[in-house]
Amino acid sequence: MLKKEEPQDPSVAFRYPRVITYKHSLGYQSKFAHALKMGRIIATKCPVDGRCTIPPRIVCPMHHVKQTEWVDQGQRGKLLSAFKINFPMFDSRTGDLKSWETPIVSIELEGGARMDGWCSETDTEKLKPGMVLEAVWRPAEERQGRVDDILYWKPV
Amino acid sequence: MARRVGIVAVAQTKFEEKPGVHIGELLYQASRDVMKQTGLEFKDDGTGIDCTVASGYDMMSGPGGAYMFLGYIVGAWQREDERVIEDGSMAVYYGAAQILSGHADVALVVGYSKETQIDKNLIECLSLDQIYQRRIGLDFVSSAALQAMRYTTKYGITPEQLAKVVVKARKNAKNNPYAYCCDSLSVQDVLRSTMLCDPIRVQEAKPTPVDGACALILANEEKAKKLTKKPVWITGVSSCYDHHELGYRDLADCDSLVTAASKAYKMAGITNPFKEFDVAEISEHYSYQEPLWYEGLGLCGKGQGGKLIDSGKTQMGGELPVNPSGGVLSGIPHCLAGMHSVVECALQLRGEAGDRQVKGAKKALAHGVDGPAGQLHCVITLEN
Incomplete structure (x- = not known):
């Protein structure tokens, strides 16, 4: 039994930092990564309706048929939507808090x-x-086959 | 059971290290296989698959959702899609419940595991109590070692008896084209192998890392009879959790397995499991677990698991062959073991188990386990 004079303990909390390293296999998507290294954007194409998908998929998400054709997507595109975060958010690449200056x-x-x-x-x-x-791409020697090999998109 | 749930198709990938394979490819291979066998797709008119149930740890896969790819892989977007974050046997249980409740007529149950993505022990460590257990480095292997020591000491189970479990597993795996490890081992080979976590030796632990996937299609009785000439019926199913904290239990026994098994047997009308089952697939991640799970499953009395191993009755050709597939000790990945047990039992009851077939098998026992030192057990009984 606790002695009467012992103070009431405040609630205790432990920090539990943990580094977890995953090795995600791209498998059939490796072709997409290799293209990024070369400064190209490619996508899988559905054999049913010709729709192209990024992320590339082994089967069409809509028609559930295997996709084997890859199509170059060019270097330009039309803006669909944009947003800017006005408060610090986690950088999903590092887990650190970061203020985002650029819109997504x-x-x-x-x-x-x-x-x-x-x-x-x-x-x-x-x-x-x-x-x-x-x-706008990273310099070729710095590309790693990841989507952030594209540094940003600039208005034409 | 008032209604019956039938397994109408099963599939599995080869179990091996697949470091260059995307998760979606594993899922595609297993799920397409069962969909091809039945000709079923996801449809809106009630003639296809109604829902998916998948099992696995999100933390093992890295993405926030281990099955974020499932919708497009199986063609199930804008459908009911459930997750069970436990052993794969629990996904079968949940799928059966979906059908028994009348909520679904046909369910696709899938599971995958990709141990080459991550250090399995690190993730298992995160499954333990964050304040008391993780701080001293406990994970599933060290928890198992504590249980092995307690069990073998209390009941006098010998290292030789446990080594025989491994020898049996690897011998059986030779007949299984999907198995990862099928090397010939002697009792001495096992006993001479490196100590992994005293008293568990390397050869007495599940080989890792291993990747693979399983899939099943479950259907209500009416549809099952139309979909296949050889439905396998789920006659009983139950699960039970023990205390998470190891110190709250006597690790020499497995009370939650006793409870899960007795409930499943009651549902199936099984009164003498050793005599009534023709084949069993039991999830033994470590050699000591097979005799201990025998006891929990009522295949022998308490402390008699070692003697049952010695008797040879659970070998191929014995009264009750256990793990003709080679079981988890031949290399089935974490989270998938129990679903693999159900798949293998279904193949046995359909007479499609190839060189590992138990002739004339009519009733089968499938078992899954998860958590530290067998905290969760799931028991599924099957008939043809």
Whole structure:
């Protein structure tokens, strides 16, 4: 039994930092990564309706048929939507809190597939649906086959 | 059971290290296989598959949702899609419940595991109590070692008896084209292998990392009879959780398995499991678990598991062959073991188990386990 004079303990909390390293296999999507390294954006194409998808899929998400054809999506696309975060958010790449200076945009590429990325235009008032954006890449020697090999999209 | 649930198709991938394979490819291979066997797709008119049930740990897969790919892989977007974050046997249980309740007529049950993505022990460590157990480094292997020591000491189970479990598993795995490890081992080979976590030796633990996937289609009685000439009926199913905290239990026994088994047997009308079952697939992640689970499943008395191993009655050709597939000790990934047990039992009851077939099998026992030192057990009884 606790002695009467012992103080009431405040609630205790432990920090539990833990680093977890995953090794995600891209499998059939490796082709997409290799193309990024070369400064190209490619997408899988549905044999039923010709719709292109990014992320590339082994089967069409709509028609559930195997997709084997890859189509170049070009370097430009039309803006579908954009947003800017006005408070610090977690950087999903590192887990650190970060203030995001650049808006995130959703784009329909010339080849028809849709993908997301950052935009060089920080004034969201100037970002209008339908405007054309172009990919700006990391230098070739720095590319790792990841979607952030595209540094940002800039208005044309 | 008032209504019956039939297994109408089963599939599994080869179990091996697949470091270059995307999760979606694993799922595609297993799920397409069962969909092809039945000709079923997801349809709106009530003639196809109604829902999916999947099992697995999100933390093992890395993505926030282990099955974020499932919708497009099986063609099930805009459908009911349930998750069971436990062993795969629990997904079969949940799928059966969906059908028994009348909520669904046909369910696709899938599971995958990709141990090459992550250190399995790290994730299992995160499954333990964050304040008391993780701080001292307990994970599933070390919890198992504590249980092995307690069990073997209390009942006098010998290292040789446990080594025989491994020898049997690897010998059986030779007949299973899907098995990962099927090397010939002697009792001495096992006893001479490196100590992994005293008293468990390397050869007495589930090989890791291993990747693979399983899939089943479950249907209500009416549809099952139309979909296949060889339905396998789920006659009993139950699960039970014990205390998470190891110190709250006597690790020499497995009370939650006793409860799960007795409830499943009652549902199925099984009164003498050792005599009534023709084949069993039991999830033994470590050698000591097979005799201990024998006891919990009522295949022998308390402390008699070692003697049952010695008797040879659970070998192929014995009265009750256990793990003709080679079981988990031949390399079935975490989270998938219990679903794999059901798949293998279904193959046995359909007479489609190839070189590992138990002739004339009519009744089968499938078992899944999860949590530290067998905290959760799921028992599923099957008939043809």
